Amino acid sequence: MGILKRNGLSANGGRRIAIVVVCAIVLVAGLYFYSQKQTGVPGVDALTPYTSLGILMSAFLFFEAVGAGSLLFAGLTDDRERSLALSLIGLVGVVCAGIAVVADVGTPLRLWQLWITPVAYSPIFLDIVFMTLGVIFAVLLIVGLKTGNALLVKAGRAACGAIGVIMPLGTSLIFTGMSAALGFESLLEIAYFLLQSVMAGSIVSVGVGLVRKRDSSRERKIAVALLACNALLRLSEMALCFYRTDTTMEATKAIVFGQYAPIFWITLIAGVVVPCVLLAARKFMPISVFLVLFGAFGSKVVFILKGNLFPYIDFGEGVRLPMLQPPVDGIQAIYPYVPTVGEWAMVAAVFAVAVAALALTSSIWMQPGKSE
């Protein structure tokens, strides 16, 4: 009990334990499906040769955006408590992004090659380096803030701020470098990656301010501005569909007006526009924070779906493949990707790890050292 009290677990201990127990149950369910996947049980995921990226990859992108954005704001803010909380959330975000990748790849036991014998010209190498540095810098900053080491704090802040910007850029190069995936080819996606990362960081910072009952007006204004930019970019992209008729716009058209349109519009309205208005009006702030994070995940789902559309479009209209839908309006489409229960369970397990980690460490890590 003494340890619990010292760690502040006695006050909200019941709630925290309940959260951890629920997360553990979700994690067990995810691990069950993961074990099924790793042992080659067919049908655990809905991926095909034509839809080879799914929601686990969306989860990776979401957590990386949250992690990188949080590290960026941890480096920028002068508030030590906020910096500590953000660096912890950033660390959890980057680690959970890594867990999502481990859950996604076919043979995770061989991932050591990415560090020991990497291929430096592969764009994934950038991500490996930046994410590893992100973890190291976050730990340095946390240690510096906890021990009150001013030099470590200064260096950690600068490093976290820098890696918070570089990390999403590295990932965006992987995806925009996939020349065969038409939906990823727009270089605008590089800007989206950075924008969404900073947006996620700003909203996490607002959330931390709400929890700690601190002023977050600067972060709130940044979040509103970035949300507005995000919405305008999306609307501009949509408007472009009316002016461009070339095949490269087909993926965007399918997302905006096609079979995945409900996801796009729900994400845009509920995850971007509504929270932007609410934050600007300073109404329902906690809900707004949740909505922005929901919108960030939704945007990553939309992004992944976009890259999986119309892979054979370049071969001309009417091309017929046995595994794809027959052409209805001239262009053959992939069957809609509907994630399986197993995929959702694995994604939920990654979220559970993040929530449990934050719940377990919040009271321990939210208190910085006495002197910097």
Place this chain on the structure above:
Amino acid sequence: MRYGMLIDLTACTACGACVMACKMQNGTQQGTYWCTVLSKEVGTYPNSSKRVLPIGCQHCTKAPCVEHCPTGASYYTGDGTVLINSEKCIGCRLCMNVCPYHARTFNEADPEKNPYFAGFDLTPFEKVHAADHPTGVVEKCVHCYERIKQEKEPACVQTCITKCRTFGDLDDPDSEISRKIREGNAWQLLPEYGTDPNFYYIGQF
């Protein structure tokens, strides 16, 4: 020595014998086609026709799969063939996404848990090939590498009933394939991706 393949689309009837030969040779899993045939209808009745395009790994000279592979699992053999070292593959599927020809597949299912005929045991043929397709890695056409090392043609070439496929040395200007490429004004698929495939076509798609 640079192995290459030429397909004369004017001779291909899309009979699918190459597809079956590939499956028989390599014992690929259910739903996995290292070699397949695309088709499309062009024009409007009565001036319409059907066009076909046998497709598989194009064994590119500048293969995006090799350039993007984070572990070096995808590699050039040096003789015009691109292969995958399944011991190195981590199953990240980046190569599948960068391939403009969508020639790669991911082995999601354990062959022993995914027999061709649901509800039945593996056939003796499937049992023989099960170990060739480890779970959790990406695979694709290997140019029937074991066969060509024995100076045999790939199975799809050997079995083609219209002899629309030609396999040979692209570096030898006197080889049959080089001569046909020159005389037939052969073209490569999706040249705009800059992959310089060792796979050529004659005729229109």
